[in-house]
Amino acid sequence: MNIQDFFELSAGKWFAHRTVQDLGANKANEAKSEIVIEKLSATHPDVVKLCEVLQVNSNSSVVAAKVNWNDTTKLNQKNVGTTVLVLVPGNNADEGKLLRQVSNEDKPSLGQYKLGEDEALSLSFESGTTSYEERLWFASDNLRMRVNVIKQAGGVNTTSFTTEIRMGVPPAKESQAASSASS
Template sequence: MDVMEFFQQSTGRWRSQRTTHHLAFRRAEAGESEIQVEALPADHPKIVEICQLHQVDPARAIGGAFVSWKGAMGWDRDDDNHEGSTVFALIPDAEQPRQGTLLRERGYAEIVPVAGQYHMDDENALVLTTEYETMSSVERFWFPNPSLRMRTSTVKRFGGFTTATFCTEFRVADATDTSSASEQTPKTAETKYFSFLGW
């Protein structure tokens, strides 16, 4: 599987259940979200736009994805809002196409345009590494089967604060279902949504 095939397999609507461990506080926080993923071809206007935002030649892109989400975590206050969307563009290395640069409209740990590094590992999992001004993150995604995706992520802030997250994501609709994720209602009233990682 190459990286674009990974995004194509991710297309559809997903329900994500996550646990985030706040290591400094030795406490865990649960959450849930609805995520909509759409794979985009290299010539899609959104891919061209994100390349231009990062001052990268759009001709180097092989495609990407548009992701929208609605969610929250257990510790959220009433005014917390975990809803939005982002665009990814994939810029592979010329000599090693299973790795390259992933351009994001917004990052996971900081809501700013950011460029991270990706590679497909030996188990066909997608690994993303992103350096921000004040922190760094490492994320890994893989498919145990086509309707189940797993994700782990760690965020390290330069002051020493670290969080680690594990997500289980279930496909609830494939690419042919165009229903909006925001139209869905969680089945558990006490568990709120949480925003996807900007993907």
């Protein structure tokens, strides 16, 4: 699997169940949400704007996605948002710069990504005095997992584990299923 394949397989609607451990407060919480991941082209206005703001040259080899989430666990108060991710390859297409803009944050973040030989995607970036590390991988086409570590200036503060279950057929298999049904 290459980075393009990883993003193609990620596209679609997902149900996510996340467990968060706040190490400083010694508390655990859980959250459930719906996530919709849409692959974006290198010329999409959100991609072009993010590249311009972070002064990174975009080209046709960038891989980008828009992630919309709808957290449904906060006492019927909807927590919704959007994140735009742009991966700009270095010498190797499976590693390079990570550009990230979250809808509720003023400043975009610049970090790094790497797709390992084990087909797990590692993301890292900093925002002020906080650093984020995330690792994502597929257990199957319809089950994706993530672990996340958030470190404040004084050390690790929060960790999380998320399972994401696809709500429907993967995009590539959807078109194959439609072709088979019409035959």
